[in-house]
Amino acid sequence: MTKKKTIGEWLFENKVMLIFAFLSIGGTMASGQSVAFVVNELMTRIARNAFTILSLLIPVLAGMGLNFGIVIGAIATQIALFLTTHWRIAGITGILATAALATPLAVFFGFLVGKLFNKMKGNEMIGGLVLGYFADGLYQLLFLFIFGGVIAINDPKLMIATGIGVKNTIDLTETTKYALDTVPLLSVIEIAFYVVIAATILSALFKLAQKQTVDWKRTGGILIGAVVVYALTFIPAVERFLAQDRMLLLNAVEIACAATVLWQLWKIVYAKSIRKQAGFDVKRPLVYIALAVLVYASTYLQAVYDVLVYTRLPMTTYLCILALCCMNSALLKTRLGQNMRAVGQSRAVANAAGINVDRTRIIAMIFSTVLASWGQLIYLQNIGTFSTYGAHTQVGQYAIASLLVGGASVQKATNKQAILGVILFHTLFIVAPLAGKELLGNAMIGEYFRVFVSFGVIALALAMHAWKKVAKPALASGEKDAKKA
């Protein structure tokens, strides 16, 4: 059924991604900056932006297109963050408090957006875009007038001199700046340990109470595993390594290589000896292992080594991004994910199969809005200061442009495309002004170029989508005819 794609077809399908890859590499060379600098900047920006971009995937899955409405998620976070800053809740507590405040807001907003989108099926993208502007208006009303004007807030640091309205910028330096980025892995493991223990025991008790059979072997296995992992962190060397607030990129690459090798080996063993799966293709995992070994070997090259020891990663933030990727793919394997896919591909068929289309779409919107609000929180804590009236306005456009650059389309977007998109789009972000300055003596020209390209990509993707929609019916009937003949 599937035929191999020719190189030409592959190039054509990935044209946007390839153009950006070319521009990024060319820009880096023209900027005259060291690779180490660009990689360092890039890693910071991935940590900042990837979460928001990943929040776009679920609506695409559910057939609602690119969710320009994530601006509303960002707004939820900014309201919460203003309040926690006002209350001077600092550090990781501040982050958690903000998230705890922003999440119910985002759920509510997401529900409303979902309701609205259900009334305008097929026009969700333009609807989301306009909705973003509308929400911005309400947001301004809240921050310019209601805060101080209706709700008395006595806070000269945040409010303008008259006491009515919030200042243009909110500084997070003393409260939540880097609060998430600097959480050491050690603490994460500790918390995870307690959560796993509690969840396992509760689950077993719950089953006992419901008079269901409990898989004691499995429960015991999980508990022992958790204890072993936790015990390992008491080895001084491990403890010291994990207690760092940032991790060297070099170490991260090493860990990733080791993890890949182990995972692929496990896959082979699992398929061959445990499941005894016939026709399992060993080549694929072997290729991955070879790749991992190659990458590891390359870290011994001086040039690569220099880059890798220059950059430090905010581990917890990356962990959050990884967890979201895992969640996105795990969701696909659930009943809800399957319903979303069905709704995304054909509302009529899904409805006929007894799936509640409207409900599924609303859930997708809630997911997306909540994730976007968390994404904005990660972004703001990393920047450390935000423009009260501007920080959220471009969130949708930039996130969507990044996703599209990674090769996603209005109907299909994956984790891989999102991550690749962040890398390419933000490389250009970093190098375009520098390259402009080097080549033409003016940083703004590079900046103009970047803005032009990023909005151009969105326009192109939407035009292609519209074109495909128009071209499809004629094509479909043609195909039908051809098959009949």
Added chain:
Amino acid sequence: MDSTRYVLRMKNITKEYSGNQVLKGIDLEVHPGEIHALMGENGAGKSTLMNILFGMPVIHSTGGFGGTVEIDGQSVTIDTPQKALELGIGMVHQEFMLIPGFTVTENIKLGREISHPNALSRVFGKSMETLDMEAMTRDARKALDTIGLQVEDYVRVAGLPVGYMQFIEIAREIDKTGIRLLVFDEPTAVLTESEADRLLEAMRVIASQDIAIIFITHRLDEVMAVADSTTVLRDGEFVAYRAIRDTSAAEIAELMVGRRVEKLVDEREDHRQLRDDDIAVQIRNYTVDMPGELVKGLDLDIRRGEIFGIGGLAGQGKLGIPNGIMGLYEATGDVTILGKKLDLHKLGEALRNDVAFVSEDRRGVGLLLEESIEQNIIFSAMQVKNKFLRTFGWIRLLDSAAAHAHAREMVQQLDIRCTGISQPAGRLSGGNQQKVCLARALTLDPKVLFVSEPTRGIDIGAKKLVLELLSKLNREQGMTIIVVSSELVELRSVCDRIAIVTDGRVSSILKPDDSDADFGLAMSGKKGGGKRG
């Protein structure tokens, strides 16, 4: 097959939509393991009957229905589709209810996925449960094997041949537990001959497992081949119940068409001289790519000055014929109008060659709903023939005086009931809208007029007026008129000859007074039923 028990008994079913009686006392009885054919022309009431059986919202939001439904001898009320599913009634849809991007397994288990609980689902409910792909694959495989479809369960539906999709739909219905009655709604309409044969074979296999089948189709030969019994409906009335072994294709055809005593056009004097060598419209090797109404290589000669009817069942391609000539859908082949060959790829070519068209899609293609009656009447002529325009150098302006005068004349001539010529066309009743469409076509002074479904959605009085007008135009002005219609009665009352189109080709050309059986057989795609007229 057990002929003493009934899996389904619908007795004396009546239904009306806003005062319009669409079902008048229908009985339908099906035994377990029986293949029962439900037959009738478009609009005979088959879909309404099935909607009642499935408890569709369209029935219950319009006041319900009369009569009783019994499943396995128990009287039941089916008020939602879910209820129908619970009672073991399944439907194989005419349009595929499949998701192209899903695998065969995923489609078969769509909405009924097997899943097992996990940590998250205990908190957030059933929708977060993990899918059990293995169990789903096992079930799908079993259903596919039952109907004998050799297809891997993990391939995507998108690339499969059309015939396979039908089978996957059937597999999905079979997979539902406790299924005892399956409705096949024109399943062979989109299949090739060999695929259709396989489908009939699969139907026999299913019936042999004591699942009853209601088989809705227009194809008589299939009914004769596979069905055990048949119920024939006509105009919402129960016509006959027959065991297939006691009847013949010709009898069923006659029952389906029936002679209706309804005179639509008064006789008028006929001074026309129709000659077989004086051809107004010649069509050769003509195809039209109109979705749902494909024309596949059709030849036709229409004599100058005749009223020619084109009939046939919905979806067979009759509507594609005028739409292709007017350039509304992609068309190929040779079309010669009054000796001039048309370039089918050029929009407006037909209009410039004295052809006018009244579309079946009155509100979509036929009228500018928000514009006035006057605008609607003069629009085409103004665009195509530069009528109603005054020229000042290179500027052309609307000659509103001439336009008013013409519109008033037309309103009077066609008896268009309106508040005035400036009333928006969208506010008129169906019959008056149709007259505006006709007025617009006549303003073009056509020599050949195509009228598509002229009486669709208009009441009987307006129907008669429209048909009489066509007849008058033909007799008095010698206009060649081609009427495309699903209503055989109206074609038989105005036309000189009637071509029946099946599967995108002319199956036969009949005279209006040919027998009902001939028309029935021609519509069912059996060739050689009629004589050339």
